[in-house]
Amino acid sequence: MPAAVRSRATPRPQIDKRPVHLRVVPQPHVPRPAPFLKWVGGKSKLLPALRPLMPNGKLRYAEPFLGGGAVFFDLSAEQRLEHALLCDVSRDLVGACRVVRDELPALLARLNVHEAHYLSENEENRALYFYAVRNRHPADFAMDDVERAARMLFLNRTCFNGLWRENRAGRFNAPHGRYPNPGIVQADKLHAASAALQGVDVRQADFRALPELVQDQRVAFVYLDPPYHPLSATSSFNAYSGGQFSGKAQAELADVCRRLDRLGVRFLMSNSDCGYVRDLYRGFEIGTIRAARSINCKGESRGDIDEVVVRNYAD
Ligand SMILES: C[S@@+](CC[C@H](N)C(=O)[O-])C[C@H]1O[C@@H](n2cnc3c(N)ncnc32)[C@H](O)[C@@H]1O
Structure with missing residues (x-):
């Protein structure tokens, strides 16, 4: 078939003149890695x-x-x-770093439980919950690494001044902090810290x-x-x-x-x-x-x- 005939028969591509709306796909916010515990x-x-x-x-x-x-x-x-x-x-600190590195989903699940309990209570009951967690010391109660790390993070975020302070017997002894919204889970921060800790040797x-x-x-x-x-x-x-x-x-x-x-x-x-x-x-x-x-x-x-x-x- 001659070229002129073929081109007349071929349908020309239609140009869509409607305005183009670009769809912006939200990216998950990954913060810069930073300490996940407040530390003196x-x-x-x-x-x-x-x-x-x-x-x-x-x-x-x-x-x-x-x-x-x-x-x-x-x-x-x-x-x-x-x-x-x-x-x-510090055994608690090193244990928490390892759990953040290796068992983050399980840690987040436990922190979510702490947060749900704590935030649903009035101030008086929050204090009772804080002291119940504080008194449940790993030396006296069987506790896996994840529960121990969740306990540390929970106490660190809800205690007065947000720190980790132990007495001479190695028992955390900071009082309750009474902060209205202490941010107990902080999943983004923990994800960033976990990524930074991959492949890192953390030792007591x-x-x-x-x-x-x-x-x-x-x-x-x-x-x-x-x-x-x-x-x-x-x-x-x-x-x-x-x-x-x-x-x-x-x-x-x-x-x-x-x-x-x-x-x-x-x-x-x-x-x-x-x-x-x-x-x-x-x-x-x-x-x-x-x-x-x-x-x-x-x-x-x-x-x-x-x-x-x-x-x-x-x-
Ligand atoms: C000043 S703090 C480090 C703060 C850290 N640079 C930061 O930015 O958070 C000192 C640390 O030394 C640890 N430490 C105390 N005595 C130690 C020892 N004999 N050997 C190793 N670490 C010890 C404490 O547990 C504490 O975490």
């Missing part, structure tokens, strides 16, 4: 001052005083981590075990944030995990840092700015950053205060 001495507000002090490039990283893990989550958000080892002496360990762990895992950079050395006999912020972090423990930590230095591992340590700490780290790079202290024993602001940062590297 948490470093979230100090991140802008700490970031420039960190080494550049991808890091084989360890953090032996994990707490809420503000620095870990920040490095993870910036995709700076090639490997991460996270340790803390004392800082004295650090040099061996660091060698085994070829860690090249360690950030250490021990309980502050108290600035005076009455200002003790370090009742995190039942025991106190004594001056002797600070000296042992300085020995650990010297060992890291001999192993060729870079370290950055933050602490309260006092003569005792400065003496322990003489010979290393010592600087200061400004920290806002917001929690004392009365929950009042104490204003800004210098915090010391010690490094065994310049840039």
Whole structure:
């Protein structure tokens, strides 16, 4: 058939001239990973001052005083981590991190139960529920890891000042907080934290075990944030995990840092700015950053205060 005839027979494509309405598919909001527990001495507000002090490039990283893990989550958000080892002496904290990493759906289900109970009650009954959960201590009641983690998160979100404080017997002892809407589940935040924790080694360990762990895992950079050395006999912020972090423990930590230095591992340590700490780290790079202290024993602001940062590297 000649081309002219064929083209006349072929129907021309119709152009749809109706206005096009693009359908916007809502994307799930994935927040930046950040601490999922409120923690005394948490470093979230100090991140802008700490970031420039960190080494550049991808890091084989360890953090032996994990707490809420503000620095870990920040490095993870910036995709700076090639490997991460996270340790803390607190069994509840380490257990909660592992559950967030490995058993998030089960944890969310338990938190939803806590939230439904708590929010449906009046203030008096909320307090009763809080103390019932607080008194159900894992040492006295059989409790799987998920229930234990849910208990910790629930208490952390509903207690006064939102923190984790234990007495000398290792029992959580903060009072009820009476917040109208304490945000018990926070699923988005937990999803983001869980994603950041995938593939991360989280262990219950004392800082004295650090040099061996660091060698085994070829860690090249360690950030250490021990309980502050108290600035005076009455200002003790370090009742995190039942025991106190004594001056002797600070000296042992300085020995650990010297060992890291001999192993060729870079370290950055933050602490309260006092003569005792400065003496322990003489010979290393010592600087200061400004920290806002917001929690004392009365929950009042104490204003800004210098915090010391010690490094065994310049840039
Ligand atoms: C200042 S907090 C860390 C805060 C953390 N950088 C953050 O941003 O939340 C200190 C942590 O050291 C832990 N800790 C206390 N004594 C320890 C020890 N002997 N070995 C390891 N961790 C210890 C506490 O349980 C606490 O979580």
